[in-house]
Amino acid sequence: MESDTDSDASHISATPPRNTNPGPDHPKPKFRVSPPSKERSKSKSMPVPRNPPKSKPRSNPKPSDPPPPPPAFPSAELCNPHGLSVVNIRRPAEPNRPASFSRLVLSRRPSFDPFEFENGDKSKLCDEVVGSSTVGGTVLKEPAKSKRVRPNIVGFGEPVQQPKRLDCGREGKTRCCDDVVGGSVEGMVSLKEQRKAKRVHPNWVGINVPVELSKPLKCSREGNFVRLNINGHGRRFTFKNRRSSISSRGHRWRRKLTAGKCEAQAADDFVSDALVEQRESSSNSNQLIEEAVMVAREDPSDENLQRLLKLTHGYDSFREGQLEAINRVLAGESMMLMLPTGAGKSLCYELPALILPGVTLVVSPLMALMVDQLRKLPSSIPGGLLSSTQTNDEASETLRMLHEGNVKVLFVSPERFLSADFLSIFGNELSISLLVIDEAHCISEWSHNFRPSYLRLRASILQRKLGVQCILAMTATATTQTFHDIMCALEIPHDNVIKMCQVRENLQLFVTLSENRQDLLTLMKTSPMVNMHSIIVYCKFQTETDMVSKYLCDNNIPAKAYHSGIPAKSRVRTQELFRSNKIRVVVATVAFGMGLDKSDVQAVIHYSVPASLEEYIQETGRAGRDGKLSYCHLFLDITTYHKLHSLSYSDGMDEYSVSKFLSHVFSSDVHLTGQTCSLVKESMSRKFDMKEEVLLTILTQLEISDEQYLSLLPPLNVTCSLYFHKTTPALLSDRDNLVASILKKSEVKDGHYTFDMPTVGNSVGIKTANLLNKLQNLKSLGEVTYDLKDPAFCFTIVKKPDDFCSLSANLTKKLAKVESCKVQKLDTMFSVAWSAVKVCKGTDGCSNSLHTTCIQRRILGYFSRTHDVLDDTNISFKTAQSSPFLRADIKVFLQSNSYTNFTPRAVARIMHGITSPAFPSSTWSKSHFWGRYVEVDFPVVMEAAKVELMNFAGKCGH
Ligand SMILES: Nc1ncnc2c1ncn2[C@@H]1O[C@H](COP(=O)(O)OP(=O)(O)OP(=O)(O)O)[C@@H](O)[C@H]1O
Numbered sequence: 001m002e003s004d005t006d007s008d009a010s011h012i013s014a015t016p017p018r019n020t021n022p023g024p025d026h027p028k029p030k031f032r033v034s035p036p037s038k039e040r041s042k043s044k045s046m047p048v049p050r051n052p053p054k055s056k057p058r059s060n061p062k063p064s065d066p067p068p069p070p071p072a073f074p075s076a077e078l079c080n081p082h083g084l085s086v087v088n089i090r091r092p093a094e095p096n097r098p099a100s101f102s103r104l105v106l107s108r109r110p111s112f113d114p115f116e117f118e119n120g121d122k123s124k125l126c127d128e129v130v131g132s133s134t135v136g137g138t139v140l141k142e143p144a145k146s147k148r149v150r151p152n153i154v155g156f157g158e159p160v161q162q163p164k165r166l167d168c169g170r171e172g173k174t175r176c177c178d179d180v181v182g183g184s185v186e187g188m189v190s191l192k193e194q195r196k197a198k199r200v201h202p203n204w205v206g207i208n209v210p211v212e213l214s215k216p217l218k219c220s221r222e223g224n225f226v227r228l229n230i231n232g233h234g235r236r237f238t239f240k241n242r243r244s245s246i247s248s249r250g251h252r253w254r255r256k257l258t259a260g261k262c263e264a265q266a267a268d269d270f271v272s273d274a275l276v277e278q279r280e281s282s283s284n285s286n287q288l289i290e291e292a293v294m295v296a297r298e299d300p301s302d303e304n305l306q307r308l309l310k311l312t313h314g315y316d317s318f319r320e321g322q323l324e325a326i327n328r329v330l331a332g333e334s335m336m337l338m339l340p341t342g343a344g345k346s347l348c349y350e351l352p353a354l355i356l357p358g359v360t361l362v363v364s365p366l367m368a369l370m371v372d373q374l375r376k377l378p379s380s381i382p383g384g385l386l387s388s389t390q391t392n393d394e395a396s397e398t399l400r401m402l403h404e405g406n407v408k409v410l411f412v413s414p415e416r417f418l419s420a421d422f423l424s425i426f427g428n429e430l431s432i433s434l435l436v437i438d439e440a441h442c443i444s445e446w447s448h449n450f451r452p453s454y455l456r457l458r459a460s461i462l463q464r465k466l467g468v469q470c471i472l473a474m475t476a477t478a479t480t481q482t483f484h485d486i487m488c489a490l491e492i493p494h495d496n497v498i499k500m501c502q503v504r505e506n507l508q509l510f511v512t513l514s515e516n517r518q519d520l521l522t523l524m525k526t527s528p529m530v531n532m533h534s535i536i537v538y539c540k541f542q543t544e545t546d547m548v549s550k551y552l553c554d555n556n557i558p559a560k561a562y563h564s565g566i567p568a569k570s571r572v573r574t575q576e577l578f579r580s581n582k583i584r585v586v587v588a589t590v591a592f593g594m595g596l597d598k599s600d601v602q603a604v605i606h607y608s609v610p611a612s613l614e615e616y617i618q619e620t621g622r623a624g625r626d627g628k629l630s631y632c633h634l635f636l637d638i639t640t641y642h643k644l645h646s647l648s649y650s651d652g653m654d655e656y657s658v659s660k661f662l663s664h665v666f667s668s669d670v671h672l673t674g675q676t677c678s679l680v681k682e683s684m685s686r687k688f689d690m691k692e693e694v695l696l697t698i699l700t701q702l703e704i705s706d707e708q709y710l711s712l713l714p715p716l717n718v719t720c721s722l723y724f725h726k727t728t729p730a731l732l733s734d735r736d737n738l739v740a741s742i743l744k745k746s747e748v749k750d751g752h753y754t755f756d757m758p759t760v761g762n763s764v765g766i767k768t769a770n771l772l773n774k775l776q777n778l779k780s781l782g783e784v785t786y787d788l789k790d791p792a793f794c795f796t797i798v799k800k801p802d803d804f805c806s807l808s809a810n811l812t813k814k815l816a817k818v819e820s821c822k823v824q825k826l827d828t829m830f831s832v833a834w835s836a837v838k839v840c841k842g843t844d845g846c847s848n849s850l851h852t853t854c855i856q857r858r859i860l861g862y863f864s865r866t867h868d869v870l871d872d873t874n875i876s877f878k879t880a881q882s883s884p885f886l887r888a889d890i891k892v893f894l895q896s897n898s899y900t901n902f903t904p905r906a907v908a909r910i911m912h913g914i915t916s917p918a919f920p921s922s923t924w925s926k927s928h929f930w931g932r933y934v935e936v937d938f939p940v941v942m943e944a945a946k947v948e949l950m951n952f953a954g955k956c957g958h
Contacts, residue, residue: 285311286380288311289308289311289312289380292304292307292308292311293308293354293355295307296308296355297355300326300327300330300355302323302327305318305323305326305327305351306318308351308354308355309347309351311380312350312351312354312378312380312381313347313350313378318347319343319344319347320339320343320500321337321339321343321348321498321500322344322347322348324498325337325348325472325498326347326348326351326352328496328498329348329349329352329434329470329472330352330355330356332469332470333470333493333496334459334470334471334472334473334490334491334492334493334496335471335472335473335492335496335497335498336440336473336483336486336487336490336492336496336497336498336499337472337473337474337475337498338474338475338476338478338483338497338498338499338500338502339474339476339498339500340476340500340501340502340503340504340617340621341476341504341617341618341621341622341625342504342597342621342624342625343476343500343504345438345474345476346373346376348472348474349362349409349434349436349472349474350377350378350381350409352433352434353381353408353409353433353434354380354381354408356433356434357431357433358430358431358432358433358434359402359407359408359409359410359426359430359431359432359433360408360409360410360432360433360434360435360436361410361412361417361432361434361435361436361466361468362409362410362411362412362436362438363412363413363414363417363435363436363437363438363454363457364411364412364413364438364439365413365414365438365439365442365449365451365454367387367413369438369439370385370387370411370413371385372596372597373411373438374409374411376597377409381408381409382406382407382408382409383407383408383409383410383411384398384401384402384406384407384409384410384411385398385410385411385412386398386399386410386411386412386413386416386422387411387412387413387415387416392769392772392773392776398410399425402425402430403425403430413453414442414451414453414454414456414457415453415714415715416714417453417456417457423465423466426466426467431467432466432467432468433470434470434471434472435462435466435468435470435471435472436471436472436473436474437454437457437471437472437473437474437490438474439474439475440473440474440475440478440486440490441475441477441478441482441486441614442454443455443457443485443486443489443490444478444481444482444485444486444489445485445814445817445818445821446479446481446482446485446817446821447477447478447479447482447485447614448477448611448612448614448615448822448825449614450818452693452696452697452699452700453696453700455697455700455701455704456700456703456704456712457489457490458489458490458704459471459489459490459491459492460491461704462490471490471492473486473490473492476502476617476618476621477502477613477614477617477618477863478863479614479862479863479865480863480864480865501860502617502859502860502863503617503620503855503856503859503860504621504624506624506627506628506629506630507620507623507624507630507631507632507852508629508630508631508632508850508852509620509632509634509850509851509852509855509856510631510632510633510634510849510850510851511633511634511636511833511836511837511849511851511855512633512634512635512636512837512849513635513636513637513837514635514636514637517548517551519635520537520548520551520552520605520607520635521551521552521555521557523605523633524552524557524585524605525557528631529603529605529631532584532602532603532631533581533584533600533602534578534581534584534598534600534601534602534603535584535585535586535601535602535603535604535605536585536586536587536588536592536593536601536603536604536605536619536622536623537549537552537559537585537586537587537588537605537607538588538589538590538592538593538604538605538606538607538608538610538619539587539588539589539607539608540589540590540608540609540610540611540640540643540644541589541608541643542563542564542565542589544607544608545561545562545563545587545588545589546561546563548561548587548607549561549585549587552585552587557584557585558583558584558585559583559584559585559586559587560574560577560578560583560585560586560587561574561586561587561588562574562575562586562587562588562589562591562592563588563589563591563592564589564591571591574586575592575596578598579598581600587607590610590615590619593618593619593622596622597625598622598625599625599626600625600626600628601622601623601624601625601630602623602624602628602630602631603623603630603631603632603633604619604620604622604623604630604631604632604633605632605633605634605635606619606620606632606633606634606635607635608635608637608640609634609635609636609637609640609641609644609829609830609833610634610829611644611648611822611825611826611829612822612825612826612828612829613825613828613829613832613859613862613863614825615829616634616829617859620632633849634833636830636833636834636837641826641830642934642935643934644826645823645826645827645938646912646913646914646934646938647914648819648822648823648826648938649819649823649908649909649912649914649938650691650909650914650915650916651691651693651694651815651818651819651822652815652816652818652819652905653690653694653812653815653816653905654812654903654904654905655808655809655812656903657688657689657690657903658698658808658811658812658815659804659805659808660688661684661688661690661695661698662698662801662804662807662808662811663804664679664684664687664688665677665679665699665702665710665797666709666797666800666801666804674796675758675761675762675796676713676758676761676762676767676768676794676795676796677710677758677794677795677796677797678716678718678756678757678758678792678793678794678795679695679792679793680718680719680790680791680792681695681715681790681791681792681793682790682791684793685917686917686918687918688917688918689903689906689916689917689918689919690917691916691917694815695793696793697814697815697818698811698815699712699793699795700712701811701814703795707799707801708798708799709797709798709799709800709801710795710796710797710798711795711796711798712793712794712795713768713794713795713796714794715791715792715793715794716757716758716768716769716788716791716792716794717757717788717789717790717791717792718756718757718758718768718788718790718791718792718794719754719755719756719757719788719789719790720754720755720756720757720775720786720787720788721752721753721754721786721787721789722742722746722752722753722754722755722775722784722785722786723751723752723784723785723786724753724783724784725782725783725784725785726781726782726783727783729743729753732783736778737764738764738771738774739778741760741763741764742755742760744763745759745760745763757771757772757788758794768794828862832855832858832859832862833855835854835858836851836854836855837851840854882936882940883933883936886911886933886936886940886941886944887944887947887948889911889929889932889933890907890911890929890941890944890945890948891948891951891952892929893907893910893911893927893928893929894907894948894949894952895952897927898952902945902949903949904942904943904945904946904949905942905945906918906919907941907942907945907948907949908938908941908942908945910924910927910929910930911929911930911931911932911933911934911936911941911945912931912933912934912938912941913925913930913931913932913934
């Protein structure tokens with residue numbers, strides 16, 4: 001088994017190839033044995049299935065054709081970190097930078113065609129403000145000639161006139177949807193004049209949109225949409241609300257055409273009418289919003305807030321929990337807000353952001369989520385975005401807007417948050433009125449979505465470093481333990497909680513046992529699903545997603561696959577097609593959903609069991625967001641349960657490896673000097689056989705522990721290849737000290753100079769970010785060009801630990817907690833579904849496969865109990881506790897791979913078919929034993945591996 005589940009962003013294949021030739025016997029084994037495991041040994045109340053592991057031919061595996069050896073660990077003794085050898089591996093060159101969003105924007109610019117709009121093709125509408133560069137489906141030639149200046153994008157502040165980036169493959173034919181004729185053109189101007197004019201979108205944040213409310217606020221909804229028209233996101237708000245007016249303009253325009261006016265004249269009139277209408281309605285609404293904000297600031301009564309809600313969002317009333325949350329936030333109280341999915345949590349910071357004087361910071365775990373939230377902000381609330389995936393230019397642009405007071409809500413990734421650069425933004429002139437932590441459960445190691453970078457969000461740090469006084473933590477899914485972690489970390493008083501039932505009443509929950517695709521097909525071809533226009537099918541693995549979507553297509557149910565292995569462009573396209581109801585079924589992993597706010601999803605089908613109740617709630621929460629009755633069907637299959645059970649062990653670490661990693665972190669020469677240290681993610685991950693997230697968890701723990709050992713810096717690409725163009729390297733280095741230092745620290749290969757950014761920065765005493773700026777200056781002078789690669793964790797060392805042994809023991813314990821938590825969550829999910837199918841007596845409204853009542857009862861119980869222990873039902877499906885062949889098989893495996901250094905965990909992972917950085921499936925799935933013992937409890941396999949490794953080492957005299 002390979003873990004292509006998207007939950008941890010690893011990509012895995014489904015069924016391991018079997019190779020009956022495990023590899024030759026090598027005479028000189030050299031194994032490293034881990035210390036006695038502290039793994040929990042599972043004891044559950046369920047009877048253990050007596051079956052041995054899956055029947056696979058296990059007779060006489062021949063030791064031949066071993067997989068190529070993975071990188072061996074440097075020799076090291078447990079808890080003797082100072083004696084460990086340190087190897088600095090640089091991974092090979094690889095283009096790693098995600099495509100700039102601006103680039104994506106420009107490659108997806110649609111043309112405007114009033115007829116297409118008339119036909120209901122909303123995707124064509126983004127040019128309507130532009131004033132139609134097409135007429136009656138005929139594309140005007142002018143845009144190619146006019147000088148187009150792309151206004152600044154908050155958060156994606158790409159320089160405007162970059163010819164390359166303006167290349168959208170349709171240049172000269174179509175208009176950019178975020179271009180605007182003439183900005184807020186004064187009065188009526190002819191189309192020709194507008195063509196000449198610099199194009200500026202009237203609702204562009206940073207151009208004329210004041211935040212201080214001294215000038216009118218924009219009230220039409222395209223503001224944030226237009227700014228964020230990246231990846232083709234976000235047409236819904238813009239056009240839903242403007243459809244009628246644009247549509248009527250379209251009619252008028254056609255009437256003029258039929259009245260004999262020439263196309264150009266008709267287009268002129270159309271644009272002019274549109275602009276005047278827009279300007280008038282916009283300035284009226286701005287005025288009203290401005291007044292309403294002032295009034296709410298003076299007196300935030302329910303009535304005044306409701307008036308503001310109507311003006312900014314167009315809603316008549318608040319939903320349950322919203323008004324109370326807003327009132328308390330406005331009163332400066334830190335709050336914990338637990339509302340179900342789709343309940344409208346975002347509104348609880350959007351309105352306060354408008355009323356409060358300073359900036360509202362929103363920390364969000366995913367770029368896609370941030371983009372979606374920014375897009376959804378009404379244009380009266382100007383927003384921006386900072387993330388570690390932005391280029392320097394983009395980030396600087398956002399900062400400029402922020403300083404100019406043109407950003408009211410700033411979305412920040414947790415990685416960027418608390419970095420020195422970020423902290424320096426908020427000095428005297430900029431104050432933070434509210435800090436919002438979205439998906440706050442990511443703070444807790446007990447949550448289903450623990451994020452290492454969320455660990456840094458501690459009230460004490462936030463107050464000290466940013467002067468944050470008021471925090472709003474929001475989540476839809478937090479168990480009591482997770483809830484407790486959040487409250488402690490953010491120091492929210494226990495009374496300041498708004499909590500509602502996690503499951504919405506309009507979701508009908510069905511469960512059936514299933515082992516094959518036919519059941520899915522039957523379900524989708526019968527009533528009521530057969531008549532539904534919007535369905536999501538959730539799978540656990542990428543390969544499964546592809547397979548199911550193909551199967552549905554083959555059976556006349558058009559469906560599209562969506563998972564993180566699919567190129568970003570196609571994913572965006574699929575999401576857009578689904579949003580606009582142009583495709584009916586999306587088959588997706590967990591990667592689809594976060595931030596997906598499509599109101600009319602009628603059914604969510606779980607083709608395989610989710611990894612936790614929280615995940616189940618999040619995913620079913622995509623259905624029925626319009627409040628209508630919706631269907632959620634879960635197919636419970638035991639095979640997937642076993643696979644997920646195995647995968648739950650993919651993050652755990654042995655103390656031995658943690659100790660080795662610590663010694664590497666603190667071995668650097670630059671420690672205690674405040675200089676930048678870096679660890680290249682991929683090579684470190686392979687070297688220590690730890691996933692990148694695990695490495696980051698350890699580094700973060702070293703930063704936030706009682707004793708601070710290091711201070712994390714934003715991640716960077718650290719390997720730079722420099723190419724000289726105008727002046728020779730020698731001459732340039734005579735003129736420029738920095739170039740001289742670079743040359744000293746570089747390797748020359750194929751005419752370019754390759755160096756490590758932190759090493760050069762440290763040698764000349766400047767920060768890596770400043771070094772990058774200097775390189776950019778040289779580049780702008782035409783002297784050099786450069787490529788950056790090798791994403792790395794960066795940090796400075798604050799203090800070297802005195803006791804490596806106890807530190808690594810503590811960290812290992814924390815990692816073990818995360819691991820056991822994953823297993824328990826999966827078991828609970830399985831147990832709830834299993835008892836619905838097998839135990840529920842069909843009372844209290846449950847019948848046949850409908851189990852809304854009993855599942856909801858168990859969900860409520862799960863979220864209100866004090867410990868995340870297994871459900872109290874007697875039903876759970878246990879993994880086997882042993883197998884008669886296990887030890888013998890491990891022995892053969894070790895013999896046949898005697899040249900490799902294994903830990904018991906590494907052996908157990910191979911026996912379970914779990915890929916890991918040092919033992920990837922691409923190499924090890926060829927082994928005869930890959931995934932052979934997936935049905936035996938992981939700790940049992942690990943224990944057997946430990947015994948066999950010790951035997952083997954003993955025999956070999958190690
Ligand atoms: N008072 C209201 N009246 C009508 N619609 C509302 C109201 N408040 C929010 N909504 C709408 O409800 C939808 C869901 O809102 P939002 O995305 O904030 O939900 P959420 O609680 O953050 O959900 P999730 O946790 O799934 O992301 C949005 O389309 C939003 O516009």
